[in-house]
Amino acid sequence: MAPRASVTPSPGDAPAARAGRAEITRLFREADEAITKQEFIQARDLLEQVIQNPDASSKQVEDAQSRLLRIQQDVDRAERELFLAEERRRLAGEQDVGEDVDPFWLTDLRIIPGKTYRYRVRLLVFNQYVGLANRLENADDAGKVTLAGEWSEWSDPVQVQPVRYLFITKAANANTATLEIREWVRGEWKMGFGDRQVGELAAFSTGGDEFVYGAIVAGVNDQYTYQERSVGRDGAISYRERQTAAAILLTADGDVAEHVVARDAVLKRDLLSQIKKEQALREQLDEGPAGQIRPGVQPRLPSRDFAPRGRFPRGGPSGPGEI
Numbered sequence: 001m002a003p004r005a006s007v008t009p010s011p012g013d014a015p016a017a018r019a020g021r022a023e024i025t026r027l028f029r030e031a032d033e034a035i036t037k038q039e040f041i042q043a044r045d046l047l048e049q050v051i052q053n054p055d056a057s058s059k060q061v062e063d064a065q066s067r068l069l070r071i072q073q074d075v076d077r078a079e080r081e082l083f084l085a086e087e088r089r090r091l092a093g094e095q096d097v098g099e100d101v102d103p104f105w106l107t108d109l110r111i112i113p114g115k116t117y118r119y120r121v122r123l124l125v126f127n128q129y130v131g132l133a134n135r136l137e138n139a140d141d142a143g144k145v146t147l148a149g150e151w152s153e154w155s156d157p158v159q160v161q162p163v164r165y166l167f168i169t170k171a172a173n174a175n176t177a178t179l180e181i182r183e184w185v186r187g188e189w190k191m192g193f194g195d196r197q198v199g200e201l202a203a204f205s206t207g208g209d210e211f212v213y214g215a216i217v218a219g220v221n222d223q224y225t226y227q228e229r230s231v232g233r234d235g236a237i238s239y240r241e242r243q244t245a246a247a248i249l250l251t252a253d254g255d256v257a258e259h260v261v262a263r264d265a266v267l268k269r270d271l272l273s274q275i276k277k278e279q280a281l282r283e284q285l286d287e288g289p290a291g292q293i294r295p296g297v298q299p300r301l302p303s304r305d306f307a308p309r310g311r312f313p314r315g316g317p318s319g320p321g322e323i
Contacts, residue, residue: 080276080280171221173220
């Protein structure tokens with residue numbers, strides 16, 4: 001009897017690999033459809049999924065990066081238009097404040113970047129009948145110089161944006177990580193980056209600016225297994241393992257912080273998107289004439305009646321309620 005030949009399938013023929021290739025093909029197809037429909041933000045997200053897909057070949061990654069580069073200006077414009085549309089809707093909702101409601105703004109100078117606060121307020125008004133006991137039913141009220149109103153309800157939590165962020169972008173080996181610091185410096189976001197070894201301070205000097213994060217690199221793992229979370233179109237949550245890099249930082253307060261390349265890439269993208277929105281809002285505000293009043297909001301003259309009337313909106317500090 002002749003011996004039977006056996007064939008071992010190559011790794012590329014494995015069902016998981018075929019499924020990965022099919023997923024990449026689908027992502028490219030849907031990205032092309034989104035570009036045709038001028039849905040550039042959706043196309044950007046689909047192409048980034050290809051880039052981050054571990055089954056993608058280097059040619060497919062380069063192809064996705066090339067397509068992403070071609071539509072980058074369209075993505076920036078779409079994000080700007082989306083943000084301005086949301087801002088117009090928000091401002092339109094604020095215009096109908098009602099006849100007896102006056103908005104007011106107070107600034108809390110005691111906040112700490114990165115912390116979260118809630119606020120409540122109450123009004124203290126001058127008693128116009130102070131010293132005029134003969135005009136009051138209760139003569140004791142004439143001795144009160146100020147009158148206190150009711151406390152408002154607590155506001156929703158307000159998180160103060162940090163002025164400094166740190167991201168790990170890669171790890172050359174088990175001892176060296178490439179770090180990037182984004183910091184608010186003299187009215188604009190600036191960046192410092194470089195390689196840091198275990199035991200070194202996360203600090204850089206770039207263009208005359210000093211970027212100091214206040215933490216020491218305590219450890220580097222260039223073969224870190226990360227559980228990546230994704231949400232499908234049907235809302236189902238799934239996890240998959242990804243090989244990436246990570247670093248452990250020890251802060252000046254004694255806290256330990258883990259930074260993972262794959263996770264920091266998403267956080268960095270969200271931060272840059274938020275920065276673009278803030279820049280678009282500043283440009284929009286700069287375009288209007290100084291002192292211009294939004295349409296639909298009429299200035300109100302001071303009332304001749306000194307006594308306060310009506311309702312007052314929530315907001316402003318009475319002392320921060322830190323969470």
